[in-house]
Amino acid sequence: MYDCIIIGAGPAGLTGAIYLLRNGKKIKIIEKETIGGKITSSSRVENYPGFKSISGSELADNLYDQVTYLGGDVDIEEVLKINDGKIKEVVTDEGIYQTKTIIIATGTHYNVLGLENEDNFLGNGISFCTVCDGSFYKNKDVAVIGGGNSAIINAIYLSSICKTVYLVVRGMSLKGDKKFINELLTKDNVKILYKSKVIKYLGNDELDGIIVNNDNKEIKINVSGVFLSIGQNPETELFNGLIDLDNDNYINAGEECRTNVLGIFVAGDVRSKKIRQLTTAINDGTIAALNVIDYLSSNKDKE
Ligand SMILES: Cc1cc2nc3c(=O)[nH]c(=O)nc-3n(C[C@H](O)[C@H](O)[C@H](O)COP(=O)(O)OP(=O)(O)OC[C@H]3O[C@@H](n4cnc5c(N)ncnc54)[C@H](O)[C@@H]3O)c2cc1C
Structure with a gap:
């Protein structure tokens, strides 16, 4: 007892x-x-x-x-x-x-996005943990999804490992601590896409891209990894x-x-x-x- x-x-x-x-x-x-x-x-x-x-x-x-x-x-x-x-x-x-x-x-x-194929790519292109999985994407392009502190910190962290980090933000601004936002904005290899949401994961066995609705335009981004930071x-x-x-x-x-x-x-x-x-x-x-x-x-x- x-x-x-x-x-x-x-x-x-x-x-x-x-x-x-x-x-x-x-x-x-x-x-x-x-x-x-x-x-x-x-x-x-x-x-x-x-x-x-x-x-x-x-x-x-x-x-x-x-x-x-x-x-x-x-x-x-x-x-x-x-x-x-x-x-x-x-x-x-x-x-x-x-x-x-x-x-x-x-x-x-x-949380996950709930898109088709998401389950197949979880742990195989889609991750939640930059510390655990970031190094798998050394010198590659990745996307971080989200606009709060976790997403911002993840993007900063990945910017020192990856070639390009796309930060896909649903709203028109970031919702994190000013200190982290300021640091993020100094990173030349981070590209922030506002008014954007992922609508499709691309790839067969491995993830090789995402389709993003960016301010009502569909764009294809080639990435090897997606880090979900959406609550x-x-x-x-x-x-x-x-x-x-x-x-x-x-x-x-x-x-x-x-x-x-x-x-x-x-x-x-x-x-x-x-x-x-x-x-x-x-x-x-x-x-x-x-x-x-x-x-x-x-x-x-x-x-
Ligand atoms: C990427 C990231 C960055 C963060 N950065 C910060 C930060 O800088 N500063 C800050 O203050 N906070 C930060 N947070 C938030 C912080 O991590 C949480 O507020 C904190 O971990 C909450 O602690 P908890 O013990 O309540 O829950 P959790 O940390 O979620 O722990 C709950 C545990 O319960 C276990 N569990 C669940 N169900 C069961 C079950 N049925 N049986 C047995 N075990 C179970 C889970 O596996 C888990 O290990 C961050 C979070 C994330 C994800």
């Missing part, structure tokens, strides 16, 4: 783990893919207090180191279901685990029916990170909120963990 099972080992889940481990709680951290969560795919983080500039994977390694230093570890399993009750059950592809409390920190996943969706499908979700399927919970189900807490990007950043994720991880500790001590007498 665990005191708490944390679902998701991103910054929110790992922060929660640090607080619970330091409090002597028996916990299990479950992660289905990448320890450290989404930030591992970012080449540069420059707004995380305490670090002028750090790569996402280094930040994730530091967090994981801290968890293992405190005696914790992360189990690579996928949570498929949770059953509520006084004792809660977490069902994964590996087993069923009993716990007194749960922190849901499952984050979000990347995210919450990982909440498996909680549907048990946990209250908002209209966009994020978990409804206030700043206290308590869900509608007693003993089940939420932390990070998966929570309904306006700002999704590392700092807001670790903020939630802290609050959820401290509320778990509170919940466990106030329910101790009733056991």
Whole structure:
């Protein structure tokens, strides 16, 4: 029996783990893919207090180191279901685990364009992660799709590896930090296409181009790689029916990170909120963990 099972080992889940481990709680951290969560795919983080500039994977390694230093570890399993009750059950592809409390920190996943052939090219020409896949496109032409911070940072990163980087922006302007936009604009090999959207992927076995609707004109761009940076969706499908979700399927919970189900807490990007950043994720991880500790001590007498 665990005191708490944390679902998701991103910054929110790992922060929660640090607080619970330091409090002597028996916990299990479950992660289905990448320890450290989404930030591992970012080449540069420059707004995380305490670090002028750090790569996402280094930040994730530091967090994981801290968890293992405190005696914790992360189990690579996928949570498929949770059953509520006084004792809660977490069902994964590996087993069923009993716990007194749960922190849901499952984050979000990347959006795709939903075009024909997209599935075939995912991982084979279409990528989300410049740090992981950028070097495959050394001296080649690539496109980054999106107009926010992730897209801008990805385009800057790729500009030092690739021959030409096309930044395909749906709107008429970029929606990122001024600092990143200014840096992007100094890159001679980045070509920004405003009022543009990809309408077709080209290629047989491998991607070799895209058709873009550019201000109502169709243009063909020869690229070997496409990096999608067009936002995210919450990982909440498996909680549907048990946990209250908002209209966009994020978990409804206030700043206290308590869900509608007693003993089940939420932390990070998966929570309904306006700002999704590392700092807001670790903020939630802290609050959820401290509320778990509170919940466990106030329910101790009733056991
Ligand atoms: C390219 C990129 C660059 C970014 N740059 C910055 C930046 O510079 N500064 C900043 O503040 N933020 C940045 N962010 C945002 C930041 O990464 C997120 O706000 C942060 O990762 C949220 O942490 P989280 O723990 O809530 O969720 P996530 O990082 O999404 O982690 C959730 C984890 O839960 C796991 N999971 C999901 N479902 C299950 C399941 N069923 N079973 C088990 N595990 C599951 C996932 O695999 C994932 O590892 C960036 C994001 C991206 C993608």
